[in-house]
Amino acid sequence: MCGIVGYVGQKQAARILWDSLSRLEYRGYDSAGIAVLNGAGVATIKCKGRLKDLRERLSELPPATQGIGHTRWATHGVPSDTNSHPHHDCSGDIVLVHNGIIENHRELREELARRGHNITSQTDTELVAHLLEENYRGDLLQAMMDTVPCLEGSMALVALHESEPGKIVAYREKSPLILGLGEGENYIASDIPAILPYTKKAVVMGDGEFARVSRDAVEVFGPDRKPVSREPVMVDLKPEAAEKAGFDHFMIKEIYEQPEALSRAISGRVRGSSVVLEPGEYGLTDDQAAGISRIYLLACGTAYHACLAGKTMFERFAGVPTEAVLASEFRYQDPLVDPSVLCIGVSQSGETADTLAATREARSRGAMRIMSVVNSALSTLAIEADDVLYQRAGPEIAVASTKAYTTQVVSLALLAVRLAVARGRMTPHEAAAFTRELKELPAKAQTALKLAGEIKELAKKVALKEDVFFIGRGADYLAAMEGQLKLKEISYIHAEAYAAGELKHGTLALIEDGVPVIALMNDPSLAPKTASNVMEVKARGGWIIAVGTEECLNKLELDGDDVRLVVPATHPLLSPVTSVIAMQLLSYYAALEKGADVDKPRNLAKSVTVE
Numbered sequence: 001m002c003g004i005v006g007y008v009g010q011k012q013a014a015r016i017l018w019d020s021l022s023r024l025e026y027r028g029y030d031s032a033g034i035a036v037l038n039g040a041g042v043a044t045i046k047c048k049g050r051l052k053d054l055r056e057r058l059s060e061l062p063p064a065t066q067g068i069g070h071t072r073w074a075t076h077g078v079p080s081d082t083n084s085h086p087h088h089d090c091s092g093d094i095v096l097v098h099n100g101i102i103e104n105h106r107e108l109r110e111e112l113a114r115r116g117h118n119i120t121s122q123t124d125t126e127l128v129a130h131l132l133e134e135n136y137r138g139d140l141l142q143a144m145m146d147t148v149p150c151l152e153g154s155m156a157l158v159a160l161h162e163s164e165p166g167k168i169v170a171y172r173e174k175s176p177l178i179l180g181l182g183e184g185e186n187y188i189a190s191d192i193p194a195i196l197p198y199t200k201k202a203v204v205m206g207d208g209e210f211a212r213v214s215r216d217a218v219e220v221f222g223p224d225r226k227p228v229s230r231e232p233v234m235v236d237l238k239p240e241a242a243e244k245a246g247f248d249h250f251m252i253k254e255i256y257e258q259p260e261a262l263s264r265a266i267s268g269r270v271r272g273s274s275v276v277l278e279p280g281e282y283g284l285t286d287d288q289a290a291g292i293s294r295i296y297l298l299a300c301g302t303a304y305h306a307c308l309a310g311k312t313m314f315e316r317f318a319g320v321p322t323e324a325v326l327a328s329e330f331r332y333q334d335p336l337v338d339p340s341v342l343c344i345g346v347s348q349s350g351e352t353a354d355t356l357a358a359t360r361e362a363r364s365r366g367a368m369r370i371m372s373v374v375n376s377a378l379s380t381l382a383i384e385a386d387d388v389l390y391q392r393a394g395p396e397i398a399v400a401s402t403k404a405y406t407t408q409v410v411s412l413a414l415l416a417v418r419l420a421v422a423r424g425r426m427t428p429h430e431a432a433a434f435t436r437e438l439k440e441l442p443a444k445a446q447t448a449l450k451l452a453g454e455i456k457e458l459a460k461k462v463a464l465k466e467d468v469f470f471i472g473r474g475a476d477y478l479a480a481m482e483g484q485l486k487l488k489e490i491s492y493i494h495a496e497a498y499a500a501g502e503l504k505h506g507t508l509a510l511i512e513d514g515v516p517v518i519a520l521m522n523d524p525s526l527a528p529k530t531a532s533n534v535m536e537v538k539a540r541g542g543w544i545i546a547v548g549t550e551e552c553l554n555k556l557e558l559d560g561d562d563v564r565l566v567v568p569a570t571h572p573l574l575s576p577v578t579s580v581i582a583m584q585l586l587s588y589y590a591a592l593e594k595g596a597d598v599d600k601p602r603n604l605a606k607s608v609t610v611e
């Protein structure tokens with residue numbers, strides 16, 4: 001994810017900015033840049049690629065004691081030198097870095113171009129620099145205050161103006177910013193690790209707040225533009241812990257990042273009740289969309305489970321026969337690919353060898369188009385596919401996929417709705433109902449996370465078991481498949497998922513006293529039938545852990561040690577997002593109980609680049 005740093009003091013800014021950026025490297029990025037300001041004006045270096053490439057160019061910058069820096073994780077516009085931050089206005093007097101997404105960027109671009117601005121990049125950020133230029137009347141803070149009402153979305157903005165040496169101006173809205181306090185110097189950063197070696201004293205900016213930072217002062221202004229008095233806090237973190245934002249493991253940090261990740265995945269893509277995707281994200285013409293005879297969704301592991309959820313949406317909404325295929329098996333099934341077949345590769349890393357092999361196979365067989373859902377920019381799948389819908393989950397470091405799964409489900413939902421509308425299969429009313437549910441998902445994910453305390457206790461008992469079964473019907477079965485993978489890969493407990501109706505065709509033989517059966521129930525139309533299957537398990541002594549909506553769980557008669565974990569109701573096809581969050585938490589706490597290496601489970605790698 002993008003990182004922001006700023007410095008104003010007495011030391012050489014470029015070195016400090018580079019060093020601070022390198023402390024944000026763990027977050028992932030595809031390009032980086034630094035701008036410094038001295039008496040002679042603003043100087044900028046920026047490039048696609050790694051921070052070490054930027055270090056080699058630090059000598060191009062003049063001596064300066066003030067500057068801003070950025071690491072970029074591409075959202076609007078490909079990773080490139082031009083799209084890297086900092087961005088300038090037409091005059092080059094204003095430089096700006098930005099984290100977040102400006103949702104109304106299309107309208108702004110058109111308006112600014114009409115008013116004659118020379119827009120050089122594909123980014124949403126550059127547009128803000130031009131708006132600042134229009135609003136600048138000798139005071140950058142005032143210009144920032146006049147600019148943000150024109151912006152929709154999430155943003156941490158940090159800017160300087162050539163005519164105002166010694167000052168940096170910032171604004172925060174739904175994207176974090178902290179102000180680090182030093183002696184005769186001050187810092188700005190999007191994340192604590194960036195400033196830890198320099199100061200542990202910081203002011204945390206709140207949403208809607210502005211700041212003006214100089215060598216000797218840090219001033220904060222509220223949304224009403226009036227000064228705010230804010231006590232600094234002491235940051236008591238080791239740099240390594242700070243990378244995990246105070247969490248013990250990357251996995252639990254990433255589990256908790258899901259509401260924000262889901263928001264980003266949806267941000268700017270659901271407008272009113274429509275799904276709006278950029279040409280590079282969805283490149284099908286309406287004629288092509290109408291002519292699709294079949295869709296193959298190609299992926300491995302967790303991403304495959306997300307595809308299973310996606311398959312139902314493509315079939316139900318867009319009316320296209322769809323198959324989710326394990327990418328490692330695709331080539332061996334002699335797939336029926338021809339120019340009427342759309343293939344979509346789904347991969348967090350974009351580097352999974354089997355997924356790449358499958359999408360290449362599809363291309364060689366003449367597929368209509370290779371689309372993709374990818375998290376990592378610059379990855380091979382992102383480059384090779386005709387279209388890339390970025391998940392915007394932010395870097396996922398733990399081996400166990402969590403936020404990658406939920407953002408893949410949502411990304412596939414967006415594609416399914418977009419295709420359904422193009423094919424005239426979804427009425428505006430239906431699209432509105434579903435997109436409303438999509439927009440509510442981040443808040444519902446947040447509610448699901450509140451189960452953590454209860455699940456932590458439950459995990460103590462689950463960790464003692466040798467086998468765990470997961471059951472569900474419809475989308476609950478698909479979520480169960482992800483639940484069992486999560487549990488087994490990090491806690492090493494044997495786990496299996498079954499379609500609830502299949503139990504009595506064999507697996508029921510394994511149920512005896514105390515065997516845990518996790519029953520997922522989120523679809524009211526299927527709940528009565530799953531409830532009967534739960535009773536079959538209970539009759540044989542099974543221990544029921546029911547995960548689902550209040551309405552569905554009310555169909556159950558539980559007693560004794562049985563457990564109910566209530567998650568918020570959503571559209572049944574989106575329920576894997578909410579119920580899988582509960583299962584991620586269960587897996588995490590069970591693995592902790594067992595003393596397993598949660599972030600790096602044995603025998604597994606984050607990115608599987610061999611077949």
Ligand code: M6R
Pocket residue numbers: 300301302303304346347348349350351352355399400401402404489606607608
């Ligand atoms: O990077 P990808 O999404 O292509 O990775 C695919 C699988 O290796 C991955 O989803 C794996 O199953 C998970 N890390 C498991 O949690």
